[in-house]
Amino acid sequence: MTRARCYGPPQRTEAADMPDEAKLARTLATAILGIDTLWGGDVMSPSGTGRFIADSWFSDEPLPEAYTHRAAARLRETGGVAARSPDEDAVGAYLAAVDVPAAIDEAIAQGRELGGLRGAFLVGQGESLRVMWELAEELRGRGQEVPYERCVVAATGTPPAPSRPEPKRQLLAKLLGVPAEPARLLEAVDAWRGERLVPRKAIKLLADGFISQLEEGTRRHVVPHLPAALHAVPRANVEFLLVENAWFSGSMNYVGRARNRDGSPRYEATYEINAALEISVPELVNLVAHEVVPGHVTNFALAQALHVQGKLGFEATVLTMNTRGAALSEGLANHALLMAFGATEVSELQDPDLQIGSLLALLQDDAKNQASWLTWEERRPQDEVARVLRGEYLCSEERAGKLSGAWGRHPLNGRMYLPCYRAGTEKVGELRRRHRPEKVIPALYQVSGLVDVVTIDGVL
Template sequence: MSGNFSESLGNAILGIDTLWGGDVMCASGVGRFIADSWFSDEPLPQAYTHPLAARVRANGVSSKNPDREAINAYVAAIDIRAAIEAVKDEGSRSGGLRGEYLAGLANCFETMWDLAMEMLGEGAAVPYQRCVEASTGRPPGPSDPVRKRERIAELLDQPGSTGKLLDAVDRWRKAHRVPMASIRTLGAAVIAYFDELSARHVTPYLPAELQHVPRANIRFLPIEDAWFSGSMNYLGRARRADGSPDYEATYEINASLEISVPEFLQLVSHEVVPGHVTTFAYLQNLYWRRAAGFEASVLTMNTRAATLFEGIANNAILLAYGVKEVEELPDRDLQIGVLLALLQDDAKNHASYLTWQERRPQTAVAPELRNEFLVSGERAEKLSGAWGRHPLLGRMYLPAYRAGTEKVADLRRHYEDSEVVPALYGCYGLVDVTTIEGALGRRRN
């Protein structure tokens, strides 16, 4: 790997990823965890290639039976903390927007390291507030579903108790349910639709160099019995004849997911275009043209950048239609689907808060998510269980959805899309949820 910084960043990210059981080179979300991409064409760092790394990935700190012997030997061989310090030092040397981005990244990885040590019983319990502030830049708090729920009740013409509204939502979902057997066909049609909308309402604000980058080179793959609802796996390692990236990705969707067609439209805009796949493709292009640093090629979960990416993705359907509020979307059912999807992400934050701040058991959290946030029974169980109680995702990632969504929506209300859209996709420099507003302000001045 060329350059001391690239090596340090690679060891910091993939070292933490390995400790938590992630494999960035796995094409499936079943194997990936913290590191979301490795498309630089650089050799993998020692944190990934070390002979002990595979053993640690198989039984990392969050597994039922951590391989303590392998973990201890691995952290003795790979100085992850020194790598994180090197990232922090590079941020101090760089200063400006890049320095702020790297400082935030290092802060998140210090927190993830301390969480790993907590899991091993070799460090103090990490305060919940520290986890949330590291990944979102703001303190934790519960979600308030009332306004969205009231709007759904109005759209469904269903005033009255929460129980009646939940029944009405369940009936609506059933009437509009996606047939999983047709997911590839439906996915292709919806992707093409949102790609065309994005060509009209998003790409005109971007520089010429990004105009011809594929926004949605992706395949939909149903997957059985996954612990996640879906996983966007950005690969980006295929190359064209001229050596340029092919910007390829897959999306694995849980075959047991209960989702309506309008919610599926929101999902495609979120995960594909102009959401995650588009964001990653643009960042890969910026890196390939050397308009962004190495840090743009190793994107991660549980960081402030990831919080911004979730914000872009949750606002993607509004960006695609060229509107700023859900009420401006052109279809009643589409508004309902988007509001339900946003409530689900509010529920993710709420599950995190109830689980880690208020220390409520899953048996208390699941029904509150179901009744107050109108999520399906399957989602209530997953968010209050496998997701919400996960020692890392529950504390650092679930709060990211609401924080990012609110930030991007607020920026679009205060700035023109001609200003915001280039900033969101990295055209003013790589930004995160805490640095983007400063980048916009400096650009305006």
């Protein structure tokens, strides 16, 4: 029997082959917020310093016991299993109250029963959550070390592999008019970046200006390929905030819980940017496109609109990190600048500085994958990884230090999230070269159903 796909809020039906939306929502909420809480995340935090695996909650559904139980509050306060000094009593009390692995198993089972595109997405997400559970058990000394390949496949759908920066380095060398030899190219990039460095106190002002330019490009090159019902959705309702001593370069925090008088969403978000970030103006343009429009904020806002319109189910309201869905989201965001300019390749951008900035941004995401590979596959020490990221991937010293340290050596992000960037970027690039915009853009923005870096092939 073919199962009908049912999207949107719970619906009353007597059809035996329709999913129980309320049950599915409860299961997913417990599985996702359960693993998020276990790792110390707080989906209701307005800051990226508090969020972790669950990256949004805008459904108006009540929070599950996995979040509201008093043991959950204590576990969040103590930092979860990845804290410097984990509180095992807090972990034990939480797991006694919330059966996280059972919820994950049930989410996978419901996805398999549902079948089709939606079911495949849920199974893939569930498998990612299962690996996160295994990593938590490893960290607690209750399980064997999770194979690196298992982590990467769960998050990206493909086995791990080192990055290959050479083609981008060759293009950069040509644009900068220097040999591609490492020392010469790094010197040229540092000089180029230094001449265009964004004053830290001007980041917010510049970012706000870039949003207007990118909004216009999105209106011209992206919006025409989306359904008319999505054209009026705010795509960049974001506030920029500077954050001191952050471990990330920037964090987009989609909120989506504010409502207009008529009850419609305001599609609001914040973007926290590391106050210590060393970034050039062209790289900042790329960052704003990636994080805001037509990147992450736009992507989340359209998902919320599709949920409100009954086109996507509950799972679209609690989006996740370290999953195949996140890999696709990062890939879309890495192509956001190109999409805003109606381009498929970096070489099609008219401004050489934008080409250089885009190549450096893409190299940084190659560096994220390489930091993961060198740290977890080759077991290289941090200082050696940092030197590789600086010399071969042309990262600033600040970025090389963060990616080789706080990011790369994190027991979860280092093995699951860092590889998502390159995997998603390569997949989206492949799809954009193979399909016309009117076909691929709706698929990337979930118009044909919630998809990930693997299941998107099913709608193209």
